[in-house]
Amino acid sequence: MRLVASVLLVTVVTSTGFAQQSTATKEKPSVYNLIWWENDPVDKAAEDVYAARFNIIELREKKGFTEGKPTTQVSPLPVRSQSGRPINGKVYVAFIVTSDGRVIEPLVLSSTDKRLTSAALAAIRQWRFTPSRLNGSAVSTIWGLPATFEGPMKASFTLARGELSEAEAKAMFVRTPAPDYPYDARRRREEGTGLFRLHVDERGKVTKVTILKSTGHQALDAEALKTYKAWLARPGERRKVDVPLRFVLRGS
Numbered sequence: 001m002r003l004v005a006s007v008l009l010v011t012v013v014t015s016t017g018f019a020q021q022s023t024a025t026k027e028k029p030s031v032y033n034l035i036w037w038e039n040d041p042v043d044k045a046a047e048d049v050y051a052a053r054f055n056i057i058e059l060r061e062k063k064g065f066t067e068g069k070p071t072t073q074v075s076p077l078p079v080r081s082q083s084g085r086p087i088n089g090k091v092y093v094a095f096i097v098t099s100d101g102r103v104i105e106p107l108v109l110s111s112t113d114k115r116l117t118s119a120a121l122a123a124i125r126q127w128r129f130t131p132s133r134l135n136g137s138a139v140s141t142i143w144g145l146p147a148t149f150e151g152p153m154k155a156s157f158t159l160a161r162g163e164l165s166e167a168e169a170k171a172m173f174v175r176t177p178a179p180d181y182p183y184d185a186r187r188r189r190e191e192g193t194g195l196f197r198l199h200v201d202e203r204g205k206v207t208k209v210t211i212l213k214s215t216g217h218q219a220l221d222a223e224a225l226k227t228y229k230a231w232l233a234r235p236g237e238r239r240k241v242d243v244p245l246r247f248v249l250r251g252s
Helices: 043-050 114-124 166-172 181-187 218-229
Strands: 017-022 030-033 057-058 070-072 089-097 105-112 132-133 136-141 141-150 153-157 173-175 192-200 205-213 239-247
Touching: 017 181, 030 043, 030 141, 043 070, 043 105, 043 136, 043 141, 089 114, 181 218, 192 218, 205 218, 218 239
Parallel strands: 030 057
Antiparallel strands: 017 057, 089 105, 089 141, 132 136, 141 153, 192 205, 192 239
16 A cells, blocks of 8 residues: 555556455455555555455555556545634545546544544545556555644645654664754753654665754754664665654653
8 A cells, every 4th residue: 555655555456476365255346555565554454444345456566557646636624623623633544546536435544533534534535536557457546645634724635654653663664763862952951843754765774864844953953864864664665754753851
């Protein structure tokens, strides 16, 4: 499943021997799931919920495969509580893109607040795609996207991978050393939260780390860049992964 630098991608079948059939019921329509790394908990969650209704075929090579792209994107409407305050949070939605580009069977894999789920599902149902193709033929695929609700005016789906959950990090990375808290930064009582993008090659090596959001302090950013460069992922496709990091002093 292509959670593109997050997109959950699923697609179905091939006779060339590099697709593995997960469920073999002839009556079920088939969908493909492109596996970017093994034992991804999001892949497993999506396959588990769709297995009863679809014949899921796992695709482990991109040869002959062209990923579909969204042509119509609709953001979720912001949600407010009964008191009128905006409800913030994240909803991870899985869905199937048919061979003619429609979204069907959307469902929620996880949500930080159940009050956000209806808005996320209503929005994703309106999306349209160019279909994915395998060896030139249009195929149905499984996708997954996070919807983020922030403040009274902002709610959106993220086509990039977005921030890793703890479970996703454990599934993708085999070496994750923790950063040190630089002595001088502690002495100056510097704190901050940043977001960093890891560029990972096919071997799992982090080839580059870029700052998407600075911690606000040069020493903390430098420590994060050094630490994340030492991370090692499982072999797979080239990908870009966004990882948050917070430096906070005890007692703060």
